[in-house]
Structure formats: structure tokens, C-alpha cells
Amino acid sequence: MNLSAIFGEALRALRQNRLRTGLTMLGMIIGVAAVVLMLSIGQGARTKINETIAAMGSNLLLVVPGATSSGGFSFGSGSVRTLTINDANAIAELSSVRSTAPVTSGTVQLNYTTKNWNTLITGTTPEYFDVGNWAMESGTAFTESEVRSAARVVVLGSITAKSLFGDEEPVGKTVRITNRPFLVVGVLMAKGQSLTGRDQDDNVFVPISTSERQITGNQFPGSIRYMLVQGASAEEMDLAEIEITQLLRQRHRIPNGKDNDFTVRNLTAIADVATDAAKVMSIVLGAIASVSLLVGGIGIMNIMLVSVTERTREIGIRMAIGANQRAILTQFLLEAMMICIMGGLIGLLIGIGGAWLVSQVADMLIVITLGMIGLAFLFSSAVGIFFGFYPAQKAASLKPVDALRYE
Amino acid sequence: MSSIQTTHSTQSLIQLEQLCKSYSLQDVHGQTITTQVLYHINLAIHQGEFVAIMGHSGSGKSTLMNILGCLDTPTSGSYWLSGKNVAALSSNELAQIRNRNIGFVFQGFNLLKRMTALDNVATPLLYAGISRSRSRKQALEFLRHTGLEDFAMHQPNQLSGGQQQRVAISRALINHPSLILADEPTGNLDSQTSNDIMQLFEKLNRDQGITIVLVTHEDDIAAYAKRLIHLKDGHVTIDKNNTGVTALHETF
Incomplete structure (x- = not known):
């Protein structure tokens, strides 16, 4: 039996059980929609942060006055005016700046x-x-x-x-x-x-x-x-920080052992933390959404197992009229995959729609990439193959005589 | 050994040698109980024969039928079909034999539900690798032969028993098998329809030379066959020609 014929048989079987097919598909739809939505939110957050960082300027250090102490009493940064325009001009002369x-x-x-x-x-x-x-x-x-x-x-x-x-x-x-x-x-x-x-x-x-x-x-x-x-370059940020600190201590005549009267902050480092946080957020969101995809997959396996049991006699008849194991395996595997792929496509549309809605309602940046769409599609097919294989294998390995005799 | 093989292929379509079949079951105490169903069956059926296998329920006739149809495997002994040792064939080869060389007709018709008569008849062709459109065209031809052209788009539950069995027979015939195995084909039919179906078998045997092996426990159905084989408790008790009864039938 060629593939298109098996495809037709699988489609017929799915159409015979519309409600069941629909409900099983729903698990897949929700799973894929959740994954797409979560990935797009995560991706949106990352893009937003990257834009903000780019807007901030690259290789930035912030030097603020303060952090002085007087008689053991510490002041917060910026509380005194120890930095001058001349300090800025001197720092500009450094090779790492x-x-x-x-x-x-x-x-x-x-x-x-x-x-x-x-x-x-x-x-x-x-x-x-x-x-x-x-x-x-x-x-x-x-x-x-x-x-x-x-x-x-x-x-x-x-x-x-x-x-x-x-x-x-x-x-x-x-x-x-x-x-x-x-x-x-x-x-x-x-x-x-x-x-x-x-x-x-x-x-x-x-x-x-x-x-x-x-x-x-x-x-x-x-x-x-x-x-x-x-800084002159991303590699020299640490050097720049050290040189600025040395220069300012020298200019402000701070003896060894005394605290700085200024603070140097690396804004790039802050940006990195934000980027990392966004990345972790995307991963966590994606992982949570994947769980629903997994649950959908288990639902498909469950239904396919029921379907194999219910249709044991049909399998027996098909074997008696010449279906080999591969034809039976392919038919049931295709049924599972069609549920997954159709559910995946619907889920993808709902996910994209949901992402659009979130972007409108919550005024969030939502990014949907072609890679995400491909990933959702690939994932749903993989779930179909993974969870569809065992029931299909079970159907194919039935003995014709037992399957025919099954009531 | 090879000389035996050639002898088989020239002599008979079906050759059973010392064929035994037993089932092992676990009882409630977890102990294995072995039930022997067929004992050392030796049987040869030639191309073009019309054989009725008779016996009471439990005589092993259905089990024998399943083995003949390559649906089940013997526990010991050998089964040669068209000179091929069935025990040596893979499940794919067996599927191909069931598809091309054997046509099944069952008591309960065993049509695929929610599928039109046309598609039911066409399915063996699909498994033979023929395209859907060509399969359907050919299936319609076969339905026309059995007078069911008008019912091609009906589903099995919209057909009478006799019509369903005709569809099943069309399905069995569609790949031009050399052997038709019919397991109580008239068991669910009234006597008039039974006679129609049996006459159809008789015609196929006479005109097309198709070998027919029929399982039945009814004498008047067995009367259509040219050869009678009686099974009792897994043994062949009678194996005789049926010329007298056929003659009687022809006057009918």
C-alpha cells in the first residue's frame, strides 16, 4: 500500500471519530499555543532589553562621586561633590578610555x-x-x-x-x-x-x-x-576600571588604606545581568509551556491505545486481506501524527493570535520568529511520532488470528 | 530434500504433513494448560478442488482454516502452499500471500465498518500497491459481476446479509486468488440466500477453476462441494468424494 493510500485510510479513521479526534487535538493545540506564546513573550523581552542596551551605548562606565566616610560614618555614593570636570578631562586621556x-x-x-x-x-x-x-x-x-x-x-x-x-x-x-x-x-x-x-x-x-x-x-x-x-573596547573594560580608579585616587590624593571617594560602575555588566535574566525567563517560560505539550502527547498516546484496542477486529480484517505490519504501523502512526500536526498548526495560529492580543492589551513587545514556528511544527511532529509509535507498534504486532477473533 | 519440494509444487496446492496445533493457556493458578486442537493432519488439496471441511464445534475445523489461510501457524508439522513451506515465510511474505493468493470469506462477513462497499472491495488492491482510483475502478467491475453495482456507495450496515456476503466475496476475488477460504460463509444467512451464495461459489469453481475450501457444519451446504473432509476432535475421520450428492443437487 502506498503512502497516499495509507494517508487516506488514516484521514478516514480520524473523520469517523470527530469528537475524539477534536478533543485529543485540543491537548496538542493548547500545548503548541502555550509554547508559541511563551517563546514570543520571552523573545520579546529579550529584544526589548537588547534595544535598551544598544540605546544606552556600548562599553559604558559610570563614575559617581561619594562613598566617603567621615569619622567612621559612611555616606552613600553621590552624597558629596568630589568629582570635577578636570577629573573627566584627565580620564579622557587614558589609553583604555x-x-x-x-x-x-x-x-x-x-x-x-x-x-x-x-x-x-x-x-x-x-x-x-x-x-x-x-x-x-x-x-x-x-x-x-x-x-x-x-x-x-x-x-x-x-x-x-x-x-x-x-x-x-x-x-x-x-x-x-x-x-x-x-x-x-x-x-x-x-x-x-x-x-x-x-x-x-x-x-x-x-x-x-x-x-x-x-x-x-x-x-x-x-x-x-x-x-x-x-571604554576603548569591550576587552579593555576591566583595565579601564582599574586605570580610572588609580588615576582618581592619585588626583584626589587618597592615601593607601583609605576608601575611594568615588565609585566606578560597569554598565555593561548591568546590561549582561539583564540579558541573562531575560534569557533565563524565556527558558523557564518555554519549559513550563513544554509541559502542556507533553501532557497533550500523553493524551494522544492514551487515545491511540484505546483506538487500537477498539479496532482490533478491523486490524485483523486488514491483515487477512493483505495488510503487512508496516502498513498497519504506518496507518496508526500517521493518525497520531496527523492529530499532532493539525493540532500544532491550529495551536500555532492561536499562539500567534494570543501573542498579538498580549502585545495589544499589555503593551508588551512580542516577537515571533520563523524559527519559533518551525520549532513548534517540529515539536508537534516529534510528539506525534514519539507518542504514536508505541500504540502503532502494538497494532502492527498483533497476530492476525487473534485480532480477527477479538470481540 | 529438494526433490520433495519439487514434488510438492507439481502435485498439490495445499499439502499438510503431520500438522499439529496446540494452545497453551495459563489457568488461574498460573499453571500452563496445553490443549491440543489438531492431531497429525495429513492432507493434500489440488488446484481446482471444491472441498468442504465438516465437523462439530470444537472439532478443530476453524483452527485448520486459520492455518490454511496463513493467519495462524502450526505447532508442529509442515504446511506447503503452492510448493512453499509456510513456516519459513516472514510475516511480510505471509501478508503478501494472504493478499494475492488467498481470498477470505467469513461467517460474520468481516467488512470494514463505515466504509463503502466499493472501498471494502478495493482495499486488497490498495495493499497490493495499486492506486486508489484504479482500485476503485476495478472494484466497481467486480461489484457489477455480483450484481451489486447499485450498492457500491452503501456502507455495510445499509446492506442485507446476502449483499454483505457478496461484497465480501467480491473482495476475496479481487486479486484473482487461486484459493478461496470460506469459514461458514452461510452461517448468518437464510436458506434461500445461502443457496445463492453457494451457487456463486460453485460457479467460480467450475468456470474459473478457483480452489474453494469451505468450512461448514450443515450437510446441505457441504453438498455443493465435490469433496468432503470430516474432522472429529482434531483428527480427519472421513475424506471422500461427493459425486452422489452433487448429482442429486443437479436435479434440484
Whole structure:
């Protein structure tokens, strides 16, 4: 008997028992749908984290002042102003460092015509946009000479720009910051949330000199809130961390045995932790979903065993009219596989639909790849073969005379 | 040894030598009980014969039939079918013999449920590797011969007993077997239908030279056969020609 004929026989048998076939298939449908949904959620989370990390900039170190202690009393990091712009410039000279961006910050009120907006203001240097992987929506960043001359220029975050200007083009317009006119030179591309969940698009950037002298003022001139350091390469991040620490201890004249008055943090390491967490999450979700696929498979095996027993006489008749063991085996195996593959396809559609629904309702990023679809299909066929083989084998190994005599 | 083999192939379609069959069962105490059903059967059936195997229930006639049909294997002794030693054949070869060389007709018809008469008749062809469309065409031809063309798309439960048995006979014939094995083929039929079915067998035997081996316990059914073999408690007790009865039947 050729395969297409056996296929026809298997299809006929499945159609004869629609309800049973449907219910058995349901196990498969739920299993595959769960796997697809969970994988797509996991993949979505990973993609989201990867995007955030890419947006953050690569090979980043964060140097914050603080962690000082006075008379055995420790202060948290950032509690004192020990880092200066000069520190940042000195660090930029290190061979393991590509560039640095010192940062001061505060909160300001912005005005444009009748609108006003309260937001974060960041005073920094042009390197900041490069190190932090910021792209310009329009206009340009401010320049080195504008930093030196403490020019009244401002770069707007995308949300700030939208709030003040709406659909109007902000570049070339003048906004007022604490009642001083600033020329808008650029608008940043939206970046979304940071890894810590902070909105990165609602802020404005001015030259660090301008910020210190004209806006926030500074109790300790030249001191900064933190600095971003971009390492020369991913391999030299550890070296950069050591060199920065040595240089700063030297510059701050910290004797041996005393604690640092600054802290160096490797942001790449934080990103790695987040990536790993997402990976573990995908694996756990996938594993949980696989259990339902396994249960579906056992259901198929169960039904196929019942079916073989129920159809013992039919098997006997088929053997008497010339079916060999392979034909019987193939027929029952095909029945199991057809349940699995059809269930798998339906499950796949439901899984994709479910993923879409989740992305709409929960506002989550859901990623469905072709590989996942292939995996679901492969998995359901494998379940069919694995759980269908034993019942099919049982049917094929019946003795014709016993099968015929079976009531 | 090889000389014996050639003798077999030229002499007879079926040759049984010292054939024994016993069943082993475990009783409730886990002890094995062996029941012997057939004792040292020696039998030769030639191509073109019409044989009725008779006997009471428990005489072993059905067991003998199953062995002849390659559905069961003897415990000892040998069975030569068309010169081939059946014991030496693999399960695949046996399946092929059942498919090509033997046609079965059962008491309970044994048609496949929820399948049209046409597909029932066509199934042996499918197992012979013939395409579905060609099988169906051929099956329709066979149904036409047995006068069941109009019932081709009916399922077994929509057919009368006689019609079902005709479908079963068409199925048995479709691969042009040299041997038809019929196990109480009229057991579930009324006497008129029984006679129709038996006349069909008689015709097949006479016109096409198909060997027919029939199991029955009814004398008037056995009367159609040309040779009678009586089984009693697993032994052949009578093996005789049936010329007288056939003559009687022809006047009928």
C-alpha cells in the first residue's frame, strides 16, 4: 500500500471519530499555543532589553562621586561633590578610555510662547551624545566652542520638544529657561525607557558651563554629578576600571588604606545581568509551556491505545486481506501524527493570535520568529511520532488470528 | 530434500504433513494448560478442488482454516502452499500471500465498518500497491459481476446479509486468488440466500477453476462441494468424494 493510500485510510479513521479526534487535538493545540506564546513573550523581552542596551551605548562606565566616610560614618555614593570636570578631562586621556562626558543636572521650568514645561536639565559636553548613543531628530548637538563660551544653546529631548512645540519645528526657535533665552540647536530622537525604567526623552541638554554659570548655579564650581566613560573596547573594560580608579585616587590624593571617594560602575555588566535574566525567563517560560505539550502527547498516546484496542477486529480484517505490519504501523502512526500536526498548526495560529492580543492589551513587545514556528511544527511532529509509535507498534504486532477473533 | 519440494509444487496446492496445533493457556493458578486442537493432519488439496471441511464445534475445523489461510501457524508439522513451506515465510511474505493468493470469506462477513462497499472491495488492491482510483475502478467491475453495482456507495450496515456476503466475496476475488477460504460463509444467512451464495461459489469453481475450501457444519451446504473432509476432535475421520450428492443437487 502506498503512502497516499495509507494517508487516506488514516484521514478516514480520524473523520469517523470527530469528537475524539477534536478533543485529543485540543491537548496538542493548547500545548503548541502555550509554547508559541511563551517563546514570543520571552523573545520579546529579550529584544526589548537588547534595544535598551544598544540605546544606552556600548562599553559604558559610570563614575559617581561619594562613598566617603567621615569619622567612621559612611555616606552613600553621590552624597558629596568630589568629582570635577578636570577629573573627566584627565580620564579622557587614558589609553583604555575613548571619551568621557561629565554631567551636572537639575530641574528647570521652560517657556515657549504661552506654554511651559518642567523638566530635567543636563549640563554636559558634546561627547555625551556620542557616548550615550543619542541620535538627532533634527538640528545638531552643541559644540565644544559653545561649551567654552558658555553659549545659551539647548538640545531638547523628544518629549520635551513635543510638549512645548507640538508639530512646530523647534530648531532655530528660542525657549526661555529660568527666564533667559536659549536657542534650540537640536532635537533628540526618542529612546524610550532606560533599564531602570526612567523616561529618557523628557529632558533638555545645555553646555555644562552654561548650566553651572547661568542656570543651576554651583556650590562647588567645577564639580559634577557624575560622568559617563566610554571604554576603548569591550576587552579593555576591566583595565579601564582599574586605570580610572588609580588615576582618581592619585588626583584626589587618597592615601593607601583609605576608601575611594568615588565609585566606578560597569554598565555593561548591568546590561549582561539583564540579558541573562531575560534569557533565563524565556527558558523557564518555554519549559513550563513544554509541559502542556507533553501532557497533550500523553493524551494522544492514551487515545491511540484505546483506538487500537477498539479496532482490533478491523486490524485483523486488514491483515487477512493483505495488510503487512508496516502498513498497519504506518496507518496508526500517521493518525497520531496527523492529530499532532493539525493540532500544532491550529495551536500555532492561536499562539500567534494570543501573542498579538498580549502585545495589544499589555503593551508588551512580542516577537515571533520563523524559527519559533518551525520549532513548534517540529515539536508537534516529534510528539506525534514519539507518542504514536508505541500504540502503532502494538497494532502492527498483533497476530492476525487473534485480532480477527477479538470481540 | 529438494526433490520433495519439487514434488510438492507439481502435485498439490495445499499439502499438510503431520500438522499439529496446540494452545497453551495459563489457568488461574498460573499453571500452563496445553490443549491440543489438531492431531497429525495429513492432507493434500489440488488446484481446482471444491472441498468442504465438516465437523462439530470444537472439532478443530476453524483452527485448520486459520492455518490454511496463513493467519495462524502450526505447532508442529509442515504446511506447503503452492510448493512453499509456510513456516519459513516472514510475516511480510505471509501478508503478501494472504493478499494475492488467498481470498477470505467469513461467517460474520468481516467488512470494514463505515466504509463503502466499493472501498471494502478495493482495499486488497490498495495493499497490493495499486492506486486508489484504479482500485476503485476495478472494484466497481467486480461489484457489477455480483450484481451489486447499485450498492457500491452503501456502507455495510445499509446492506442485507446476502449483499454483505457478496461484497465480501467480491473482495476475496479481487486479486484473482487461486484459493478461496470460506469459514461458514452461510452461517448468518437464510436458506434461500445461502443457496445463492453457494451457487456463486460453485460457479467460480467450475468456470474459473478457483480452489474453494469451505468450512461448514450443515450437510446441505457441504453438498455443493465435490469433496468432503470430516474432522472429529482434531483428527480427519472421513475424506471422500461427493459425486452422489452433487448429482442429486443437479436435479434440484
